[in-house]
Every structure is written in structure tokens, then in C-alpha cells.
Amino acid sequence: MVEALGTHDFGVVFRLAREHAGISYQRLAAECGIKPERVGALARGRGRVESYDKIAMIADALRVPGHLVGLAPRPWETTATAYPATVRRRDVLAGAVGLAVTLPDLLPPSVPTRVGAGTVVRLKERTARLRRLDDVLGGGDTYRLYATEYQRTKRVLRDSSYGESVGRELLALAAEQAQQAGWAAFDGGRERDALGLYQESRSAAEEAGAEDLARNALAYLAYQATSADSRTAATIAAHSCDAITERTPATVRALLWERCAWARAVATDAAGAEAALVEARTALDADDASAPQPAWSAWVDHAELDIMAGRCWTELKRPLRAVPFLVRGLDQFDDTHARDASLYSTWLAEAYTTAGEVEEAARVIGRALELADGVASTRPRQRIDHVVSTLALEHRSVQAVAELVERTA
Structure with a gap:
């Protein structure tokens, strides 16, 4: 660790932080101001960090004393916290765990x-x-x-x-x-x-x-149940929408309806899914959508709805309808949203696979694989494995697919 810091081999530093302190590449990226795929590439030995500003930013994020990376003492350093010249790897990793408390307001306030x-x-x-x-x-x-x-x-x-x-x-x-x-x-x-x-x-x-929150809890239960019992999930999701009224905030209406659409799509109810998507879009286009919304539903917007529409049509094996929604929605997710961009790209790749655009599907899933590296979420990799397995089963003779299979082996 000390040698890696001294030579600015931050790929080794990131890899050790992940292996020994349990800090994901995505988390390191968010705090260090580096794209997640760049962190993953560095950890695999591809490239180096050369600029002074970036070295200083990484040192401050990981609370690495300046002398270990050839810098003057950092502003946050004190005599009490400075490391000796013989600092051990675990000491620096213990400092890296401090990422959790350098994020804003993580220490609970007193009540x-x-x-x-x-x-x-x-x-x-x-x-x-x-x-x-x-x-x-x-x-x-x-x-x-x-x-x-x-x-x-x-x-x-x-x-x-x-x-x-x-x-x-x-x-x-x-x-x-x-x-x-x-x-x-x-x-x-x-x-x-x-x-x-x-x-x-x-x-x-x-x-x-809190009726809106109770309905959202039902929607969450339905969402989780879709893989095990799609019919029951669709029933639960529909029930979460039953009591929607004109007083229900716009983004809550959209959230409940889009999750209902997903449950219906998984249950192969195309008409029901489409009707629910229409309701969700109507909610976001309503006059009250510009009014203040609950914090827990305010993230629901047209980009999110485009992604959900694309997912639904992919699930229903309607790629010509799915692809435009997914492409438009993914345009709104940059690399700082690596989990979502990776996860949603898998549905685009699946839609391309269904449409017979095998090389494009392989390209998209390759990009999803890069984004997923170091992300502390199981869902992108599960979806990637699903799409790669489908491609390998049906199109292994295609060079792009063979290369992808080898890459994910």
C-alpha cells in the first residue's frame, strides 16, 4: 500500500480498498471525482493518475496524509492523526473507511x-x-x-x-x-x-x-414479487393503484402506475401494461406535477418513465417499441449513475437481441459490463448474465458474442 501511494499507483490503492475495506469502486468514484469505469480500469492496471489536482483529490477523499503521495500536509491533517512513515496497509484502509463519514451529514444528529x-x-x-x-x-x-x-x-x-x-x-x-x-x-x-x-x-x-406511503409499500412488494409469482405481483400492484385519488400527488400517481405497468408486463398482460403506462404519463403531464412533490417520489420524471416503458415492451417481446424509449431515457443517465445506466442498458441489449441486432446487443452489454464494475448492486450483473446467456445460447458463432462470452467467463 505504501509503495503504491508513493508511486501514485492508485489502481492498487483502489483494489486494496475494495478487497480489504469493502469499499466499492462506485463509492470510490463518487467521492474521488472519477468516473466509475475509470476507477475499475485503474484497478485492472490500465492507465495512471498523473495530474496534481486529481492526486490531491484522491488523497483528501481517502484521508491519505500528504507525505505519502509526495504532497505537503493536507489541510485536514493534525499531529494527532498523522501517520508515521512506517504506516501499514491496514492503517490506510482504516482511513479509507472514513469515506462513509466524509459524505454529507452521515453522522446521526442528536434527538x-x-x-x-x-x-x-x-x-x-x-x-x-x-x-x-x-x-x-x-x-x-x-x-x-x-x-x-x-x-x-x-x-x-x-x-x-x-x-x-x-x-x-x-x-x-x-x-x-x-x-x-x-x-x-x-x-x-x-x-x-x-x-x-x-x-x-x-x-x-x-x-x-399515510395512505400514499402505504400504497407505495404495496408497490414495492409487488415489484419484488414479479420474478417469483408474476400473477400475484400484478394483483398487488393493481391494488396499490385502486385508491389513487385527485389528492394523490402527481409523482406518486406516476410511480404507482409505472410499477403496475411493470408487474402487468411480466405477467404478459400487454394491454394492461400499456394502459398503466398511459396513466403514469398522464400523471406526469398533469398541472399538479409542477407543484411540490413528496421527497420519496420526486425522482420520478419522464426519463424514468421512458426507461420503464422500454423495459415493459422489452419484457413483452416488442423491441421496435422498446428501443426508442430506452435510447431516449438512457441519454439522461451519465456515468455518475453507473448502476442505473448499466442496469437499464441490459434491457436495451435484450431488445436488440429480440430484434436480431446481435452485434449491437453485444456492444451495449459490453458497455453495461464496464459500468457495472465495482457497483455495489447485484442487479446489473444478474441482468448482464441473463442477456449474455441468451446471446451465447442463440448466437455464439457471432464473433462479438464469442468475445463477450469469453470476457464474462
Whole structure:
């Protein structure tokens, strides 16, 4: 480690941080200001970091003392935290774990014994800030953080004193946090944990009278159930949309309807999927879509809906309808959103495969593979393996496919 730092071989540094400290390449990329695929390439021995600014940025992100990389002491260094010249690899890795606390506002704020409306507002704002980590990090990176936030709110509900209205707000917040933790668990491959969190979220939301959150918990349950029991998932998803009213915020309506569309597509109900997609787009085009939306649904926009439409039509074996939606939607996801760009590209590759555009499918899945390297999410690789297996089964004689199979072996 010391030798790698001294020679600015950050590929070795990144690889050791991943292997020994459990820090994903995507997380390193987000903090160090490097594209995820660039981090992966460096870790594989391809390329070097040469610029002073980038070396300084990486050193600060990993809390590496300046003298180890040929720099003057960094502004954050103190005598108490400076490493000796004989610093060991595990010492630097321990510093690298500090990435978790260099991200904004990760240390939980204290909560007074008596909780009032102002405290709930601050907790909601914190939850909204932390949710944005999901834009650039996978569930393997965020699950523990989100689960800790949820458990902390449960302790507040159990141990603090508050009025009836504040109690309902805290219950709704717990429901929201349980959904976020459940999503991170699902994304990180912890499906059993996700299921339990979604069920707890639904119970808390119903107790709080937070109908929109309760319906979203149902939608999450349906989404997770699609691979095991598509018919049941479609029924659950439809039920989540049953109680939508004119008071339901636009992005919540769009979110519920697009997940209903997906469940119906997996259940091979093309007409039902199309009708749900129309409802989702109508919601986003409605006048109230420009009004303030709940933080937990505000991310739903036309790009997200394009991606979902493309996924649905790919699932329904309608590639001519799928490809335009996916291409347009993917244009809105840059490389900092490596998990989503990688995952959504797999549906584009599958649509190309169905359409007989085998070389283009191989090209797209190759790009998805690059983006997925180091992402702390199980979903992109699962989808990549699925598409590569399909290509290998039907088109192994095509050179691009043979090369892809060898690359993923």
C-alpha cells in the first residue's frame, strides 16, 4: 500500500480498498471525482493518475496524509492523526473507511427526549438528503446507513415523548425510511431483509394514516414479487393503484402506475401494461406535477418513465417499441449513475437481441459490463448474465458474442 501511494499507483490503492475495506469502486468514484469505469480500469492496471489536482483529490477523499503521495500536509491533517512513515496497509484502509463519514451529514444528529414538530422537520430533511446517495451508490453501500436511520426513528418512537400529531409524523417517517432501507436491501441482494422492511413500512404507514406511503409499500412488494409469482405481483400492484385519488400527488400517481405497468408486463398482460403506462404519463403531464412533490417520489420524471416503458415492451417481446424509449431515457443517465445506466442498458441489449441486432446487443452489454464494475448492486450483473446467456445460447458463432462470452467467463 505504501509503495503504491508513493508511486501514485492508485489502481492498487483502489483494489486494496475494495478487497480489504469493502469499499466499492462506485463509492470510490463518487467521492474521488472519477468516473466509475475509470476507477475499475485503474484497478485492472490500465492507465495512471498523473495530474496534481486529481492526486490531491484522491488523497483528501481517502484521508491519505500528504507525505505519502509526495504532497505537503493536507489541510485536514493534525499531529494527532498523522501517520508515521512506517504506516501499514491496514492503517490506510482504516482511513479509507472514513469515506462513509466524509459524505454529507452521515453522522446521526442528536434527538431531544421531548420531540416536537421542528425535530421531525429536521429528520425529514435529513432523510431526503441521504436518499440522494442512492443516485450514485448501490444498495451494498447504503443499506446499513438507511437501516440505521430507520432503527433510530423506531427508538425515538419507543423512548421519546411527543404529542399525537408528532407521533403520526414520526410513524410516517419510519415508513418512508423502511422503504428506503428495503430498496437498498433489495438492490444489494438481501431480498429477505427487503421483504420484511416493506411489510413493516406498510404497517407503519397504515397506522400513521399515510395512505400514499402505504400504497407505495404495496408497490414495492409487488415489484419484488414479479420474478417469483408474476400473477400475484400484478394483483398487488393493481391494488396499490385502486385508491389513487385527485389528492394523490402527481409523482406518486406516476410511480404507482409505472410499477403496475411493470408487474402487468411480466405477467404478459400487454394491454394492461400499456394502459398503466398511459396513466403514469398522464400523471406526469398533469398541472399538479409542477407543484411540490413528496421527497420519496420526486425522482420520478419522464426519463424514468421512458426507461420503464422500454423495459415493459422489452419484457413483452416488442423491441421496435422498446428501443426508442430506452435510447431516449438512457441519454439522461451519465456515468455518475453507473448502476442505473448499466442496469437499464441490459434491457436495451435484450431488445436488440429480440430484434436480431446481435452485434449491437453485444456492444451495449459490453458497455453495461464496464459500468457495472465495482457497483455495489447485484442487479446489473444478474441482468448482464441473463442477456449474455441468451446471446451465447442463440448466437455464439457471432464473433462479438464469442468475445463477450469469453470476457464474462
